[in-house]
Amino acid sequence: MTLFDPPAPLAERLRPRTLAEVVGQRHLLGPGRPLTRLLESGRLGSLILWGPPGVGKTTLARLVAGEVGAHFIPLSAVTAGVKDVREAVVEAERLRGRGQRTILFLDEIHRFNKAQQDALLPHVESGLLTLIGATTENPSFEVNPALRSRARTLVLEALTQEDVRALLDRALTDPRGLPGVGAEPGALDLIARLADGDARRALSTLEIASTLADPVNEDAVREAFGRHLPAMDKNGEDFYNLISALHKSVRGSHVDASLYWLARMIEGGADTMYVARRIVRMAAEDIGLADPQALRLAVAARDTAEFLGSPEGDLALAQAVVYLALAPKSNSVYVAWNKVREAVREGKTLPVPLHLRNAPTALMRQQGYGTGYAYYFDDPEGSFAQNYLPDGVRLDLYEPTGEGWEARVAERWRRLREAHGEGEEGA
Structure with a gap:
């Protein structure tokens, strides 16, 4: 064997020859x-x-x-x-x-x-x-x-740590592997843990570590492994599962889980700006008006991550995630927005009432545009009494939750609905 005729990689040399040799x-x-x-x-x-x-x-x-x-x-x-x-x-x-x-x-x-x-x-x-x-x-x-x-x-399932450990033991005893190379048990356990169920990664790490220390120790394993990036397909199902887990952990107010899934994505090489945009969406969708500051913080975190880059900017995303997880939750605006979009899509196009129309010209005013509009600061009672929807349209969209800022304004919302003639009887 020469420099110009190197051996096959360890993972290739140890490829099972029969189904009985397959691990896992x-x-x-x-x-x-x-x-x-x-x-x-x-x-x-x-x-x-x-x-x-x-x-x-x-x-x-x-x-x-x-x-x-x-x-x-x-x-x-x-x-x-x-x-x-x-x-x-x-x-x-x-x-x-x-x-x-x-x-x-x-x-x-x-x-x-x-x-x-x-x-x-x-x-x-x-x-x-x-x-x-x-x-x-x-x-x-x-x-x-x-x-x-x-x-x-x-x-097919990822190999268990026990499966990977068995492969490593085989590599040190099989004549096709690394016979004569020693390894500390702790070093082999570390490889099995870091490999994330990937046999090829485990065997490659062992092969490199065996050139750095004999017997192979944990320091050699860490040097051979380099910076451990948890396995993640950046464009596939695993990526979207991680995003889903992050979003649901924030929604469920579980701070530690939220940080864990965020770290899994960042350390796995996810697009930081995509993650940041999803955090902004969480602020709008799940925190909403229960804490109006949440959206500002999320946008600021996105801007900070873009300005500083990774890894410095990652801390801003972590701060936002902790804040959102701890914040009171409300999806009232999210629900109301989905309802009204559906109502608009299903309904026919209805004209804007004359008193709500813009009247920048004399001709428009002659046609009645803006006529009868009650300006709130001149006539609060008349302003509440006038209709703000197309004729014949009744909607019941926004329902504030009992959390955070919305809990404080729920009574005002009830009084406003009554003032607009939208109490329970007319809802």
């Missing part, structure tokens, strides 16, 4: 489990393997092909296109003439657009190709329904 995915493998039953039946159809990175999607696809004696054609949707699919079809047709089936493995299938996915359909439908697609994205959103209906989706 016990819900799919083993006696009576779904994938085992498919292989035993001899009627293996197309599959979509959905799961996080580093859990063995590619490995499983290769092993399945070996179990059924199929020719294996691996493609990556990042670099492949329709031309590559056509070449795979030609090869599959040639092999079918010899009585051999072909499995087309398409890694990151979610990166194929609709037209590219449609190009696979006739060949999957005819049985010429058995497709195994691998994706980290939810197939419900990223795989065409027609293709999805012709494949069974199997969900």
Whole structure:
């Protein structure tokens, strides 16, 4: 072995050679489990393997092909296109003439657009190709329904810390791994914890750490790992799940959970300005008029984050999140706004009453624009008595909550409604 002929990465060298060597995915493998039953039946159809990175999607696809004696054609949707699919079809047709089936493995299938996915359909439908697609994205959103209906989706799970620890122990004893390299138990536990269920990440960290210290210790692991970024797909389902968790934690007034989900997003590399915009929305949607200062603080936090950048500006977002979580909550304006939008969409266009119309010219005034308008500061009682909606329209939209600022003005709102003739009888 020379500098110009380096060994394969540890994760590649330790790739399982049989299904029995696979670590994790016990819900799919083993006696009576779904994938085992498919292989035993001899009627293996197309599959979509959905799961996080580093859990063995590619490995499983290769092993399945070996179990059924199929020719294996691996493609990556990042670099492949329709031309590559056509070449795979030609090869599959040639092999079918010899009585051999072909499995087309398409890694990151979610990166194929609709037209590219449609190009696979006739060949999957005819049985010429058995497709195994691998994706980290939810197939419900990223795989065409027609293709999805012709494949069974199997969900792969992130490896547990115990699974990762077992892989690390194997790496230190297997002749293909790092035989002779020592490691402190605490160092291996640290790798298992930091790996976030990703076997490839764990083995890569161990391999680098083994060049920094012998035996491998925790300091070497931290140096090898670098700054730990929690796994997060910035454009996929995980990203929106984190946003959802942050928003719901703020709404539920759980400060620690709110900070935790915010940190998960920031440390995972989320777009800071997107997170900031969502925080502003939380202030408007869930705090609302229970604390009118919340929106100002959220906007100020957004401006600060943009001005300072990360990591300095992240503190402003954390401050806003804590404030919003602690603030009294009201969605009264949010509910009222949704109601009135629906009312406007469903109703016909009605004219503005004459007394409310703008009358900048003499001709408009001659037509009655503005006539009869009661100016509040000249005639408060008349101002309350006049109609402010189109003729025949009655609405009951805004209902203040009993929290914060709204609790203080609820009585004024009740009196105003009565003054406008909008008490319970007319509501």
